[in-house]
Structure formats: C-alpha cells, structure tokens
Amino acid sequence: MPLLRPVSRPRRGVAAALAAACAVALLLSGCTGDAPAASPSPSADAAEPIFATDEEALAAAESAYEAYIATVDQLTQEGGSNPERIRAVVDETYVEELIASLQRLSEAGNHTSGETTFDNLKLVERNEDAGVATVTAYICIDVSDVRVLNAAGEDVTPPDRIPRRPLQTTFISSNSEASKLLPSGSEQWAGDDFC
Structure with a gap:
C-alpha cells in the first residue's frame, strides 16, 4: 500500500494533485452514502513493514544515493574504466x-x-509489496565542483552545463536485503526548480 508524505511540491499541478488526493481519499474511505464498513483487523501473520516510518525509508534512500555518487565520482x-563496478x-x-x-x-x-554533492532530499512516496520496497524522492544534485578534463588535463567541461539540478529518483530494495535500497532510475524534474 503506498504511503504518502506531504512534501513541498512545485506550484504547478497542486490543484490537480489535491483533486486526485481527495478522490483517492473518498475511494479509500468508502464514502458511498452507506453506513461505514468495519475495517478488517490485521491478520496475525501479516508481514512486518520493511520501513516502519517515512524517516527510515528516507534515511535508506540517502545512504544509497551517497554510495551511488561516491562510486560514480x-x-x-x-576515466570510466571498468564501468561494471557500478553494479554494486x-x-x-x-x-x-x-x-x-x-x-x-x-x-x-x-x-x-x-x-558531486546532493541535498534537499525529500520523500515523494514509498510503497512496499511482496517484500520489496520502492521509494521515490526529490534530490538536488550539485556538480559545480566537478570538472571534465581531457587526456591532456585541459578543462573541457561544457560551458552550458547546469551545475545544480532538481531530480526525481527512484530506489528499490536490493535482492539481498529488503531494507537496503539501490537507485533504479533518475530524471530531471520538469516542474518548478525546488533546488
């Protein structure tokens, strides 16, 4: 079941997000005009959540992203030699x-x-299903300290490179340990710049 945490969202799309949230809330609350149905009690063998809180999920995402950018750096x-090491x-x-x-x-x-550095890590959502956690977060990545150099040591960093960008990054549970997250994709945030 998705667990959402309020985050500072860009202004664009706020009305649509609120409308969707209200619609989901109405569906989940069973507001059909009939008497409210009793909610089922959790079964004795219900699986423990991978992350007990949003903060735990966010901490696991932060740790995963730190390991990722350190390895990429x-x-x-x-010079990109032995790129297979990124698999870890x-x-x-x-x-x-x-x-x-x-x-x-x-x-x-x-x-x-x-x-490379990052900050402003904010949880967008987390979902746990069949022992696998998926976490989506906003991240501000900063490459202002990173320079691209050619074989002669000359700076060939593109002059139009954006040094600080907002990203939406997805993390998924490691095959070996459900509470260990790994980045599974990232895209530049197209909305208002939250960095």
Whole structure:
C-alpha cells in the first residue's frame, strides 16, 4: 500500500494533485452514502513493514544515493574504466544506462576531478509489496565542483552545463536485503526548480 508524505511540491499541478488526493481519499474511505464498513483487523501473520516510518525509508534512500555518487565520482575520475563496478550500488534496471555513459567518457579519453554533492532530499512516496520496497524522492544534485578534463588535463567541461539540478529518483530494495535500497532510475524534474 503506498504511503504518502506531504512534501513541498512545485506550484504547478497542486490543484490537480489535491483533486486526485481527495478522490483517492473518498475511494479509500468508502464514502458511498452507506453506513461505514468495519475495517478488517490485521491478520496475525501479516508481514512486518520493511520501513516502519517515512524517516527510515528516507534515511535508506540517502545512504544509497551517497554510495551511488561516491562510486560514480570514483569511476569518472578514473576515466570510466571498468564501468561494471557500478553494479554494486545500483539496481540492475539502471546498470546498462550507466555503463554506456561511462564507456562514452572512456572512449572520449576524458575523466573528471572534484566531487558531486546532493541535498534537499525529500520523500515523494514509498510503497512496499511482496517484500520489496520502492521509494521515490526529490534530490538536488550539485556538480559545480566537478570538472571534465581531457587526456591532456585541459578543462573541457561544457560551458552550458547546469551545475545544480532538481531530480526525481527512484530506489528499490536490493535482492539481498529488503531494507537496503539501490537507485533504479533518475530524471530531471520538469516542474518548478525546488533546488
């Protein structure tokens, strides 16, 4: 069952989000004009949640993202060599896209210097189903300290690069441990910039 946490959302789409939330609330509350139905009591064998609170889920997402950006920084600083190492810190659905990006960096003979940072991590939603947790979060990624260098050590960082961007990132439970999250995809947030 999805668990939503109020977050600071961009202004665009707020009315639509409120309307959808009200519709869902009406459906879930069973407001049909009849007497309210008694809610079933949880069964004795109901599975324990993977994350007891939103804060636990957000902490697991933060830890996963820290490991992810540290690995990406290391791989890009080394010029993208042995990109398969990314498999240790991301979900398998995200691996091929990242390996292809690292291979392009390697083929160009480029590498990076500096470190990526992030902040403003906010939970969008979390869902737990069949022992697998999925968490979606807003993140502000900051690459202002990262420079792209060619083989001669010259700075070839694109001048139009946006140094700080809002992202919406999805995390999923690791196959080995349900409470360990791994990034499974990320896209630039198209709404108002919350960074």
